[in-house]
Amino acid sequence: MARLVVLGGGVSGHTAATFAAKWLGSAHEVVVVTPNSKWNWIPSNIWVGVGEMSKEDVTFDLAPVYAKAGINYKQAKAVSINPEGSGTNDKPFVTIEYTLEGREGDSEVVEYDYLINATGPKLNFGATPGLGEGSNLGEHTVSVCTADHAIHANEEFQKTIETMKNGERQKFLIGTGHGMCTCQGAAFEYIFNIEHELTRAGVRDMADIKWISNESFLGDFGMGGLHMKVGGYAVSSKLFAESLFAERNVDWIIGAHVNKVESGKVHYELLDGSFGEEEFDFSMLIPPFAGVGLKAYSKDGSDITDTIFAPNGFLKVDANYAAGAYENWKASDWPETYQNPTYDNIFACGIAFAPPHPISKPMSSPNGTPITPTPPRTGMPSGIIGKAVAHSICDRITKGENAPLHKASMADMGAACVASAGKGLFDGTAAAMTVYPVVPDYEKYPGTGRDTDYTFGEIGLAGHWIKHILHHLFIWKAKLKFGWTKIPE
């Protein structure tokens, strides 16, 4: 009997573990190690953050789902990996520390034959002074990265509505809290939900809403922007985004590295090297992401963390980490199998894999401060990669160690993104965008790097309906309900 251990139970880890359990059956064991007791459909946290959904609407308990799937579930966080075993144990293993109520802090060694690192990111609030180091919640600002964060965000948001109803103007600042953030899409969706809810509450004219982000142009989204067909034109996402912001009277600061947050004020540096300050009454700033801080040790106990993990804490995979300057970047730099180059029984998926380089053109201020979005690896790509990795490992377990690995390069994969404003079926709207491929391939698509037949964006109710359907569909799938395997990632 082989044992597959999956670290993390988010979109990618959950997809990998549930498919592996289905494909392997009871002949082999699948173990999931995750510190969380609940699964969270993160895209809908945006609606929790404006009070349109509750935590219960976007989360569910993992234990009964894993029991149904025959998965050995350990509510714990991984602390370290021993890919060669140790002096007293020849099998590779991970050391975990329980977070389960009643067993907090208990340590355990879990041996594995195959390991998937799908831990997701550490929300690195500490990277920006005042953003919330230690609190994991935002010290002076709010966040929508988890359901609990979103509940807190909504509580603060509702206070501002009351303040405006009492006749006092409020300043809203939404965006990214560091020069190396990703997930601009989440902040983009949140700012337009804020705008929508303020309009609905009848206080929009009392609010000054501003966007601040590390993108070098509006509509970069961490993907270097995209070109889409609109009204017979092929247009840049810059025009698409700027139009939306201007229409909704939302001002913007771009190319910004937020370097300090105080109560009611952020300090930032711009790409031109200048410095500025912006005051706010309510601010939601996405923190930068880092690896979760897993350590790795060789058989003799020496620290080999640098061998397995990149400096940012994400797991090294089959990517080209020596691509060098932007001019040399190619689609083929991006990983295909997500196998660790040193230990062939270790894989990564979702945010946990180390990308070879950003997708957006790297920028820095004249002061040497890097201000570049890091590449998005969430949502649809996360699920597809998780499934491909699970497929590879299942094949190696059932067909032998030389079974070919399945491929899922982000340079050969699309992504759908629906940024919805409002929740009502007829009074909400959404910007629905699809990009193919996520990583531009200028050899295959010399013009824009992408297939403009399948890279598109439009605003309207249709996208809003799709967002609703996706919410219910993906929670249905994650709960392993009837037909779950037929629902694509």
Added chain:
Amino acid sequence: MKKEEVNFGKSDQFNLTMIPGKFAKAMRTNIIWQFIRFIVINIKMLIVVSKSH
């Protein structure tokens, strides 16, 4: 002044972009048109999904 022209004057950044007019905005919430777009977007998304697996 037409409604879509109001925001152009609010900031230099707004002045350099495009803002949808009455017709474009009406189509965003026109149920018949949006139902057609719903079908079209779904088909396109399904193609993208199938190309990605």
